[in-house]
Amino acid sequence: MAGLAKRGETWHLRMRVPRRYDPLWVGMKKPPKEIHRSLKTGDKKEAMARLAAVEAQILAELDARLAGVDLPGSRSHYEAIARLTTARGFGYRTAGELADGDLGDVLRRVEKVQEVEKEKARGKDRKDVKPAHMTETALALLGGVDRPRETLLEIAERMEEISPLDVRDKNQKQRRVWRDRWLRPAKKVKELLGRDPVLDEISRADAIDFRDALQDRILDGDMKGSSAQKDLQNLNRMWKLYHASLGYDVAEIPPSPFRGLGEGMSKLDDEGRKDEVPIDAVENIVHPGAMDDLHPELRDITLILIETGCRQSEVTDLPPHHIHLDDPIPHIEIRRATGEFARELKNKHSTRNVPLVGVALGAMRRHPEGFPKYRGTGTYSGEANRSLRAAGLLPDGVTIGGLRHSFETRLKNTGVDSDDRAELMGHSVKRARGREWYGDSMPLEKRLEYHQKIEIQPVKQLPAPD
Numbered sequence: 001m002a003g004l005a006k007r008g009e010t011w012h013l014r015m016r017v018p019r020r021y022d023p024l025w026v027g028m029k030k031p032p033k034e035i036h037r038s039l040k041t042g043d044k045k046e047a048m049a050r051l052a053a054v055e056a057q058i059l060a061e062l063d064a065r066l067a068g069v070d071l072p073g074s075r076s077h078y079e080a081i082a083r084l085t086t087a088r089g090f091g092y093r094t095a096g097e098l099a100d101g102d103l104g105d106v107l108r109r110v111e112k113v114q115e116v117e118k119e120k121a122r123g124k125d126r127k128d129v130k131p132a133h134m135t136e137t138a139l140a141l142l143g144g145v146d147r148p149r150e151t152l153l154e155i156a157e158r159m160e161e162i163s164p165l166d167v168r169d170k171n172q173k174q175r176r177v178w179r180d181r182w183l184r185p186a187k188k189v190k191e192l193l194g195r196d197p198v199l200d201e202i203s204r205a206d207a208i209d210f211r212d213a214l215q216d217r218i219l220d221g222d223m224k225g226s227s228a229q230k231d232l233q234n235l236n237r238m239w240k241l242y243h244a245s246l247g248y249d250v251a252e253i254p255p256s257p258f259r260g261l262g263e264g265m266s267k268l269d270d271e272g273r274k275d276e277v278p279i280d281a282v283e284n285i286v287h288p289g290a291m292d293d294l295h296p297e298l299r300d301i302t303l304i305l306i307e308t309g310c311r312q313s314e315v316t317d318l319p320p321h322h323i324h325l326d327d328p329i330p331h332i333e334i335r336r337a338t339g340e341f342a343r344e345l346k347n348k349h350s351t352r353n354v355p356l357v358g359v360a361l362g363a364m365r366r367h368p369e370g371f372p373k374y375r376g377t378g379t380y381s382g383e384a385n386r387s388l389r390a391a392g393l394l395p396d397g398v399t400i401g402g403l404r405h406s407f408e409t410r411l412k413n414t415g416v417d418s419d420d421r422a423e424l425m426g427h428s429v430k431r432a433r434g435r436e437w438y439g440d441s442m443p444l445e446k447r448l449e450y451h452q453k454i455e456i457q458p459v460k461q462l463p464a465p466d
Contacts, residue, residue: 002055004047005036011047013037013054021062038119053087060087061136075148082247084140088112092247095143109141147246151196152235155242156186162245182238185231188214194379199242200254205386207235207257213381214265216401220311221346225265232262275398276405282306285393286359286458294387297371300363301380302388302400307360307455309407309425310334312381312400314350316374317343325368329444330356332364334426343376350426352441355448358455410454424450 002015015035022031037054039047063080085092090109098106116137139145159182160167160175167175190196192213193206214228239256248254277285284290286306291299304315314334319341322333335351337343345351356364374380381400388394404425411421421427423442 002051002058004039004044004051007036007038009042011039011041011044013039013051013058015055015058018062021066023066057084057087060084075150078145078148078246081136081140081145084136085247088116088137088141090141091249091252092140093143094146098143106142113138113141147200149198149200152189152199152202152238153183153186153196155199155238156182159238159241163241181234185235186238188231189235191378192382194377194382199239202257204257207261209382209386211261212385212399213378215399216312216381216385218265219399219401219404220313222311222313225267229262229265232258232265236262275402276409277398277400277402278395279406279410281393281395281398282403282406283456283458285388286456288458290393291388291391293391295373295383297367297373298380298384298387300366301371301374302384302403303359303363304356305400305403306407307358307451308332308354308356309404309411310354311346311350311404311426313343313378314345314426316371316380317341317376318370319343320369323364323368323370325356325365329448330361330364331444332356341370341375346426349422352423352426353444353447355444355451357448357451359458407454411450414453416450416453420450 002013005012005014013036017032017035035058037058039050039054041047041050060080060083063083066080082092090112093101093105098109155162159179167178170178186196189210192210197206211228211232214223214231217223218225218228236256236258239258240250240253243253244250286303291302301312301315304310305312308315310332315332318332319337321341322335322337324331324333331353333353334345336345384400385394388400389396394400408421408425411424416424420442424447
């Protein structure tokens, strides 16, 4: 711990050099045993008030130098440099950020660097610091170390390091719940976007794609809107905590790409269903040539969803042996599978046979082995929403998950009762009736009749007049 020593009329900090900094003095004939630093006052009370801050500055500088020796360019080096910047009264900025910022801020930093280096070089302070290491203050204040490039999942895994005060008083169970708060949404981002993105490289478009994919899961009944809302709010919170740990002033943290995206998600639980894709938009999607520029698997999964009313995963994860194109009634089996193409279903009511008609049959014939690009990845929703929107085929405010609700509306509009709609879509008939249901499931022939009844006929382009 630092103490006071008076030299002439001025009080100085005096402290022993902690042993953990010994690697800094390798090669020196006389390694320093003490550090002295002027407190720039002759008043003892004022010197006592300044002592703790100056000690913190010295330790931050030594930490930065030690990290630079052990692991130059590492995260620990960056964090030590950022702490040194804070100890000197500034927020950390990279050289590029400073170049794009306020010139006055740069000049104040340069002035502080000159002041610190002059102080170190003055009198006995010269022996406190090895000349080869006189650059840490400049590195800190002038942005000489790049920010670390960490992925979202890497950051989620070390949130206890980033925000230690949040877990200081938690028991083991509470710590586990707290860790899951960050890990769960980070894993979902990796699953639904198909990659674990570097945090600072996540764009607003990426975040919206993720939000839309979550909405589709809600529409399919695979998650609660309240859970999706919490996930988005926690990603936003993680962004802020992480940047604060990098030395950003709270007021200058870059806007989070997830900001505001969780608002209203919990209302989806109360509404029971959200916007369906309008029928005119569905007709535009199935129009010949409308999706020619999209990935063939994405295009044909979309066509199958339109004419089957299936959940997305029921089609993307189809095992080859559940595709029956040569049967008298071509159809797909929606059921649990094990082995190489293992998959679970949402519930027992989801098990059913689904006939293939119209554009869905053509699409499935083009992929008789299923969809390997999307099987088991969970990335179809995000890519479909992005691609169809970019092609002008998906209206704002709806997602690809709305196709399932469009299918149900088409059934309803042709007079199919709620019991049969429930069976066709893999819902609980008991829930639809509000009481127990007995009897055999609907035969494939009857299912085909209903599917043909609502089949969408693509409108062919008329030839241009002569």
